[in-house]
Amino acid sequence: MITGFVLRALDGKIVVAIGILLAIAVLVPALNLLVPAGSAFHIPTYAVSLFGKYLCYALLALALDLVWGYCGILSLGHGAFFALGGYAMGMYLMRQIGSRGVYGDPVLPDFMVFLNWKELPWFWYGFDMFPFAMLMVLVVPGLLAFLFGWFAFRSRVNGVYLSIITQAMTYALMLAFFRNDMGFGGNNGLTDYKDILGFSVQAPGTRNVLFAMSAIMLALCLLIASAIVRSKFGKVLVGVRDAESRVRFLGFRVENIKLFTFVVSAMMAGIAGALFVPQVGIINPGEFAPANSIEVVVWTAVGGRGTLIGPIIGAVLVNAGKSFFTGAFPEFWLYALGGLFIAVTLFLPKGIVGTIQHGWHARTERKAAAEREKGEDADMMPQAAE
């Protein structure tokens, strides 16, 4: 049954996309490690991490697209799930530092020694174990999404109101994580990682593996998302997006459908955050900033919401543009981003992929109509001749 569920997910475009992602997962590390540094095909290590970062953002955009593009929930707080996943990973990495920190405490991370804490807070227990930390990467964002969604969807908070309270949620979390007393490093966040599963996070090999993992996780999440939206459940999901009341009156439990999607999406965002942190080397409360979450929305909108490949393309394109502009014309970037927001909403409401798809559909349909017409003409001819 599950294979059937997954197989149904595989239409042509998704297969191609997954194939490309897996190919990148092999190719980029190969070009980095095997091709000598002087060659034109060599990819420098910093670029591997940069591309890895884009892939994490792409996964985050995919997660948002699942709730926004298919379920109609515009979450302005997805950055919070991303950051929580990142913090879970960051806590694991902090525990791995051990006695190599500045203060050399075998258990406590540096900032706790600095704050004169005597023992590890209870919520840091277990994060020295990789499997537990990975579980938390899924559980913490998932649990927050569950609690939040359980309250919000049950009382039918939707549309703009939901967007605003998700924004309030991430804002509140940002304020909370800025506090030193929270036990997450306050303003500075968690940084100065040494190694992950025994491998140095700085080593080119580890960076390539992290990159490959990002590409593979993105492919996997794409597969899951595709399976969800192409199943019967996915049809109902689109129904919720387009005519919520009608779906409710047909007897579906809309709040449960929304809740499930929201939680899955939050977990994907958590994975993205967890992959993001070791590649960037820091997680701090700035990741919770409401502006970040809104930026994710524009990636999705640029690529095309309601298509699974669109947000991936959008995230990579916008972030590549950001890297270029902030390097070349730092003054100009916010104008460009702001203009992008306006232009996409006004002129490209379906996004890049959506517009292309639409054009494609229109063309094939025109062709088909022309064919039909021709056929009809052909049928008519003999009659006329008769």
Added chain:
Amino acid sequence: MRIRFVSLIFLILSFAAPCLAQSDPKPLINQLANANFKQAEDIIGQIAATGDARVVPALEAFAEGDLYARKADDVVFITTASGSKLALVDPLTGESAGEVAKGAMTKIKVNNNLRRAIRDALGALTLMSPDRNARLQAANTMLAAPSEDNLELIETALARETDGEVRARMEEARAVSLLTSGRSIEEKREAIERIRNYGGRDAIGVLRGAYGSIDASLQPDIDKAIGAIESEIALWDMAQNVWYGLSLGSVLLLAAIGLAITFGVMGIINMAHGEMVMLGAYSTFVVQDIIRSSAPQLFDWSLAIALPVAFLVTAAVGLAIERGVIRFLYGRPLETLLATWGISLILQQAIRSIFGPTNQEVGNPSWMSGSFALGGMNVTWNRMWIIIFSLSIFFALLVLMKKSSFGLQMRAVTQNRRMASSMGIRTPWVDAFTFALGSGIAGIAGVALSQIDNVSPNLGQSYIIDSFMVVVFGGVGNLWGTLVGAMSLGVLNKFLEPWAGAVLGKILVLVLIILFIQKRPRGLFALKGRAVEA
């Protein structure tokens, strides 16, 4: 204003107060040249009896041993050492009288007994000085440092005091001094009562200090008095918190009130609202800058000039945004949200490019600086004015909405666009000007907020989430809801702050709002009827 008026009256009264015994103190001071200790003490008493405040420097110099008599003619001077010579100063007028060699002068000797006499005389002089402020200050000094020695002095002064406030302060000083003296229990009981009425943290300190040494039968009285004062202080603290809360609430109201129009009435999610506030603040900065360089005498009027400027600037920007972007997005609120967010980024960056990323200096006009005390509360003028200002804007807007024809059209378009259009209302025109009005009010809010917040390109960002919270909490489409929402959030925030800390308090408020919206998705004062499902 009222406080100033009242103090003016007091000032006039104190000039009219009966003058104290007058005689020229100059010969009295000169008599000190040849007096022995006993005679000197009498002379000090006589000098004090003149009630002339000019003698204070002479008496102080005497206590310090800086009073010298010139050997040649026995004239007394205040001196300061100047190398090997002495610089002479007239004891009454303070005029310089040249320098002489040390040998030409005799020091007027002083002992501890005389010093005490001088201190009493000084106290009496200031307590009985014709200058009201000097008397008040003297009473305050004695209040701060209670001593049995002062008691008789205060009582003498009290007998001739007519000024109400000074009298009250002297009574308090007397009570405080009496507590540690050897007076009767009855008098002490009265004193405790008086101190209790005087109130404040100092009073608790005085009562606690006297607790050990006082007669045991009075201890329950002191306990009772301390309890009463403490509950009074708690009450004032509460009032102060409410005041802070209202002040924060009025800031929230200012920030949210424009949004109540654009979001609440029109249903437009304007994420660039905060930037409208920022533009208003920068308009104030520019206006003040021009005034500083070309007409500094107008500085106290700068805010009044900035108000229409800010309104026009932000209303024009709002009009451009509505015509250029938002009108294509009606009926698609989430898209509006994204487009206006883009606008806010552009506006922020534009301001940053023009004025730079740093905070700009916006000055407070003189009538907005300072503070006054109201009972146990401290009220700053700028907060006071902002509360008044935000309420007046609120009510002006309410009148505009309910009484003007523009308001009528606005409400008609909101309630039923097609019907309004059929009745001949130009709905696009109404949309545009409603949005411009909301933006303009945000600009006015910016003028006020420039007085209490940093004027930087990020000014708007810090208000946008709070403003949305206020509007959503209060109930969309209802101006009264915005008022109640802003004030209750402000007060709630300030009451959470003392035990949760500022940041945690804010987080708690956000969480409470999120929970509240679950319970009442349409806010405190929800619109009823068909409009809800639109």
